[in-house]
Amino acid sequence: MSEKILLIDGHSILNRAFYGLPDLTNSEGKHTGAVYGFLNILFRILEEEKPQYLTVAFDLHAPTFRHKMYEAYKGTRKPMPEELREQVPLIQEMLTAMGVKIVTMEGYEADDILGTLAGRSEKKGMDVTILSGDRDLLQLATEKVMIRLPRTVRGKTTIEDFHAEQVLEKYQVTPPQIVDLKALMGDSADNIPGIPGVGEKTATKIIAEYGSVENAHEHLEEIKPNRAKESLREHYDLAQLSKALAAINTDSPVEFDYEQAKLGNLYTQGAFLLCKRLEFKNLLGRFDSENAQPQQQLQEFFSCSDLSGCETLFDKAAKQEYVGVSLVAEQGQVFGVGLALDSEEVYFIPVEGLLTENYLCGKLQQLLQKSSHGALTICSMDVKSMLKYVDGEDFGEIFDTGVAAYLLNPLKSSYTYDDIAKEYLNGRLLPSREELLGKMTLEKAWQQSEDGLVNMACYMAYTALVSREPLCEALKETDMWRVYTEIELPLIFTLNSMEKWGIKVKGEELKSYGERLNIRIAELEQLIWKQAGEEFNINSPKQMGIILFEKLGLKGGKKTKTGYSTAADILEKLAPEYPIVKDILEYRQLTKLKSTYADGLEKVIERDGRIHSTFNQTITATGRISSTEPNLQNIPVRMELGRLIRKVFVPEDEYVFLDADYSQIELRVLAHMSGDEKLIQAYREAQDIHRLTASQVFHVPFDQVTPLQRRNAKAVNFGIVYGISSFGLSQDLSITRKEAADYIERYFETYPKIKGFLDELVEQGKKKGYVTTMFGRRRPIPELKSSNFMQRSFGERVAMNSPIQGTAADIIKIAMNRVYKRLKEEGLRSRLVLQVHDELLIETYKEEIEQVSAILEEEMKGAANLSVELEVDMHQGNNWYEAK
Template identity: 75%
Template structure:
């Protein structure tokens, strides 16, 4: 068999990847999507072709015309997007790290280099594969040279293969005639003018009959098609220039450096590190761990799998100041633990024999009483470890979240890279791939030992730098006094869960189904035909074409039927009101009536997960299922709260902060008028309306109060005049006047909000009253929309974040009081500014007092925190 060389058109494949894939950025904000796509295609073709030699050709610089020898030809290419231009040196760096040869030559484009190398490769008896997105290269196809052209089909990359026979079969011309074909047709992308009036069919027919442009011109009077005949006669010189421009040079002065092109091991340690830096996690499994990991900590990994050894190990751990712990478990069981006694002593303790899950739980619980237990995720560990709320713990994930709340994940390998001098550790996917913990444990895979030890090591080693950074940024108190205690509060809430009446949930779903069918028939009746109401395309045609409802906005894919568009048209069109209700009810049915029924556990309760490290402002979020998003706007939505009930002998007490964010705004801005209004227990929205519209308090209409309320809450969220105009269905000018009058009424607020934006620009972050930071990188964006978003974030985050801090403090205090006073009542749910307590009936007065005292006392503001409290036999009644 002949040796094989793969030649790649660097710019072409990178360009194709850029436009064919979503833009990606790594954790440092580098654009990486095109490089990722290039490597995907590279690995695919290498796997298929298995060449002995490889070279990637690049244009010397971004070209402005086709050939340097035709400077008089003024054709220009569309400028390369900056996001793509930035990735060219990144790709070249990656190829260098992979020890893949790159070739470029001043005055010649990549396809000239490819043409020359292909010709020389053939002369050496090699099979040549050219990978490019440019069909121009089909002119290079021979019996020995194959052109491979990637394209996208149904969201997948497929590659078309062409040798000379396939070119003739597909295009009805020889590879050499591809040049003639392009010269006649022209190519705007490559600035080849062609000749007017000649398309692909005409050009193909001319070449089939005459063979070449020159021969066609010599028989021009015989050409039957008048337009083609006259165009060729008048534009023959342009056709010749086009032919020159379309011809790839196959004798450029480039050396065929066979030794340089030799393909070796491309999965080098340097390439691995760059893949880690660029967050190309899918590629990391391709690297041999033994080749790329020089992590000397692996020599300090040990296995302890006998009871006597474990007893000695945990006794030694109990005498240390701090230890790193990683518990390996999933829903099917506990498989072992990682234990780091220092940065050079890590143990893996598998569940085996007398070392049971219960044994590990007990030992970890005991450690929490004598030493500091460091973990990547304490709350997750609490599901299987017997740690009590008074345990000494350090949660590395939460510490990292506080320091950078904009990240989406806080894995041990990311923390090692960020806080251990860029140390690169293999992640869970690199170690186990898609193999489950259970299977890895059953097969006694050594990678499980490594996973446990890496996690324990990182938890131990990052504690000191994380603590130092929290102290340096002034967030140590936020961490120790708010976030860390909250771990135990949320763990308790998750374990208790909340009871759901399955039968009532089913009945509720049936009621929704009846109303959904009613609405469906009503909508069809008004439309005059049946159609798929859930199809935006069909709905758009019905509303804006058949029914000719004004106000439709057409996009590339049809009319927009988004909620904001339809809500603006609802007041004048009954069908749109019905459609909006239909959508709300179908969402209610799928998400709640059906969705909640699927997650009721054996104890009859739903156990949601409360997340501390998701939102950038510090708010808690709820998932699996999301109990914080139960609808409240429509009565049928609110009714679903009836299915949430307390255990027999208990009732629900629901306590809700009243206007907490406005009260925080009053305090943080120091606005005397707003503070005075709250201290005098005024209706804040009525008072705002009175002052903004300059009318007596008693003359304020409900509409004016509603508008003032929208302004009050809108200011908290940094609302623009456009946003307010949309909310109130008024003109932008009227909205701007409202906002201006508001700031005139409360003058200190404008200065406060502007000051937050300036702080964000100067420092790169804004802070809550308690010192929690929220980075605002958008303020430095060159994009106006991004900067505007950043300004709203800068205004809102300190207010919303402070409110989130206050509710967290209140939750921790309420939870601790319930424990300290040994009550049967328990905190089961938090929804933004609301706490729900499942209260033992005999403890109602005591729990009411606890809620009142701890929620009001959670922060010392210039205005008093107010709490609305209600009692009920289900969540609906209590709310």
């Protein structure tokens, strides 16, 4: 069996990955998506081809013969996008780290090198595979040389394979004739002009019949159609230039040693370290355990499992100025504590013998209480998750590393100790949890990999302590120190209290609600089947698409590879005209209500009869709080049957719910931040903003505005806050794009300073790379620098809406902290139990209703000093439904 060499067109595959896959950036801000895509394509091809030799050829930036020819004809080639250019040295660094042979040569392009090496290798009796996104290389295909062309569509890569036979079959010309084909039809992707008026079909017919451009020119009078004949007559010189540009040099003087190209172990320690630096976590599993331990432990970690030793350790910790702490716990079970007294003295204390869960949690509680006197600061990766296991709420000085890292870069999905160490400890690479424990749960790791668990706990405590100082400096440099200390840190304790209290749920009411849903779902099912004329699976998009768009012939169906799309946005447009679609949308909403809430909530009611949701403050890029396990912020409110689920949430006996909701907070923030006098004045005069906007936009007297005009104006008002486009507004209001554009233009005429403010935000985003809230919270917008139009447009919308939404999020957080603090300071039994976007829910002791109402009014209105007053709507009820 012949040996095989795999030759790769480096720039071409990098370019293919860049345009075919979503852009990625790591925490250093480097673009890495093309490199990641290149590696995935490489690994796939290697697994399929199993070659003995591997070489990647790259173009040099120095001009080649073909560059000079092209520039003489038409000027400079289109420059490479900067986001792609910066990834060329990265992929070359990665390939070098993997021991892959890289070849470049001054004056020659990569395909010249590939053509030369393919020819030499074929003469040596080797099988050759060339991987490239450039169809020019099809001219190199033979029985022994295969060209593989990857195509990426919607993030999925497929690969076409061509020997000489497949080239002839698909293009009706032989591989060498590909050059003549390109000479006539051109190829804009490769800057080959071709001749005017000749497309692929005509060019193929000419070359198939005459064999070459030169022979076709000799038989010029026979060429058909007439347009092609005259074009070849007039532009023969251009055809010859195009042929020269398309022709690959298969005899370039490139020096090449096959021994150096032998394929060895790609998964080296250097490649592992680079994958970590570039944050290619999905690729780390390819490395064996030896390479997955890229460096020695920073220092020796210590374990302490005797009672007297632990007492000494905690006493010593209490006397430190700063101490790093990690609580290793999962699903209510504690396995141990990591304790970093300084950068050299890091301990793990296991739950073992006399060192019980209660003992360790009690010791942590004492440390936290000690910190309340200001002599000690507890540093932890995730303070709130630790507080779950500690009694009480009165704790003092803390430093939350995860929250600090989130503020500095809110675009990441997680803030792990290894990522934080790499970013804030001079690129220090620590083994991640996945490297230490694999996919094991903590309980399984405790049983099978105690060393890994110990190291993880110690790394977490160490990183929390040592990264504190650089994180503090970064927060101050970015002017986010006040956001961190005055909003986010106090919020940890507010959210901890909410999670611990939870909210009471009536189990019987929940079952009854589920039964009501079942009845209505069954009714809708029969109704839909009757209108369809047959029974079908309503939960199957494929079956539903056939019923709606083929059998019933509804207009507006969009067919995809898997069938008709039945996405909500498509059905919502059809619902007003077709009752069956309206019923299907209701069916979908109710079945989701049933599975997510009626059934889902029942599973998470704890022994105390309450649901204890988790409130996340490091998830959203705008700064909003999110709720998970379960998500109590996403309960449907658009339909009455959806709203009714709020009836199952009730206060304890002798308590009621007080619900306070900011009125139009984002529009009020927009009025303040834009400084638009007309909008500010309207709020000061307590006018109906949507009616006023409708009056101005539609040029009708205020008291003659119709309900439809007010609804449309409301869509424009809120749409502006979210950076809506004319296309988006036209979709929302079911009007033409031109009408929507007119609405937006008239809106900006009505409130002239808003347009200037939003434009200024986009400019700020482009210039600085981020926008800020009123309080200084930053929202990075890398999309504004993208070469992709859709990405840039998205970035512009983000630049316009993030400061408004982010400021509103900051205000509600400030209000929560102030309300929580007042309830505590005044010794009240009432407590904050829920936050949903702009709404706070207080479980209020009946004798404290008046006092709590005053606190809510004062603290929510006083959370920010705007040029328009913050308005709060407040309601009382014996369940959440009544209070809302």
